[in-house]
Amino acid sequence: DVKVTQSSRYLVKRTGEKVFLECVQDMDHENMFWYRQDPGLGLRLIYFSYDVKMKEKGDIPEGYSVSREKKERFSLILESASTNQTSMYLCASNLRPQHFGDGTRLSIL
Amino acid sequence: QKEVEQDPGPLSVPEGAIVSLNCTYSNSAFQYFMWYRQYSRKGPELLMYTYSSGNKEDGRFTAQVDKSSKYISLFIRDSQPSDSATYLCAMTGTTSGTYKYIFGTGTRLKVLA
Numbered sequence: 001d002v003k004v005t006q007s008s009r010y011l012v013k014r015t016g017e018k019v020f021l022e023c024v025q026d027m028d029h030e031n032m033f034w035y036r037q038d039p040g041l042g043l044r045l046i047y048f049s050y051d052v053k054m055k056e057k058g059d060i061p062e063g064y065s066v067s068r069e070k071k072e073r074f075s076l077i078l079e080s081a082s083t084n085q086t087s088m089y090l091c092a093s094n095l096r097p098q099h100f101g102d103g104t105r106l107s108i109l
Numbered sequence: 110q111k112e113v114e115q116d117p118g119p120l121s122v123p124e125g126a127i128v129s130l131n132c133t134y135s136n137s138a139f140q141y142f143m144w145y146r147q148y149s150r151k152g153p154e155l156l157m158y159t160y161s162s163g164n165k166e167d168g169r170f171t172a173q174v175d176k177s178s179k180y181i182s183l184f185i186r187d188s189q190p191s192d193s194a195t196y197l198c199a200m201t202g203t204t205s206g207t208y209k210y211i212f213g214t215g216t217r218l219k220v221l222a
Contacts, residue, residue: 004152006152043197043212090152090153096201097143100154100155103150
């Protein structure tokens with residue numbers, strides 16, 4: 001079974017903080033993705049990576065950056081957290097089909 | 110027009126009922142279709158994965174794809190209270206390097222004991 005592990009289930013941060021969300025997969029997948037999920041808006045793609053050190057912007061990359069130094073690990077960075085970044089963040093691995101982690105519920109106060 | 114339409118529900122059914130969940134989409138380039146189940150405060154879990162048109166069965170679950178009508182369905186037989194969750198449809202294309210998934214916003218299902 002594919003295992004996608006997100007480092008935190010719940011996180012509370014303050015506006016202006018730099019926030020790191022970590023995701024690890026155990027299946028040697030080349031492709032990894034970061035989404036945010038908001039009620040009524042569904043899943044929206046923030047960034048994805050198709051190889052180590054390779055990344056591409058998704059639909060809503062503003063305010064976010066990513067890092068992929070090792071194949072199994074994909075990090076999402078909120079450069080200066082704002083309240084409108086309060087959301088459920090989901091990491092996914094593999095191109096077809098995608099497999100998701102359990103999500104990080106992030107609150108920015 | 111949205112790329113994919115999915116009724117948000119909630120859909121309430123008695124235990125043992127047959128449940129039908131549906132999505133319609135507009136982009137004829139989609140070739141891969143998925144259904145995910147998402148419990149409250151958890152990530153989406155892959156239930157069914159199909160390529161192109163046709164049916165696929167896995168236990169109590171059957172996925173149907175009708176590409177001519179741009180319509181996909183998930184049927185749950187003998188529904189159980191443990192099936193209570195939000196069900197997301199998802200689809201993507203076939204072009205090499207295509208990464209973009211389109212997700213429905215989910216249908217909330219409640220199976221009553």
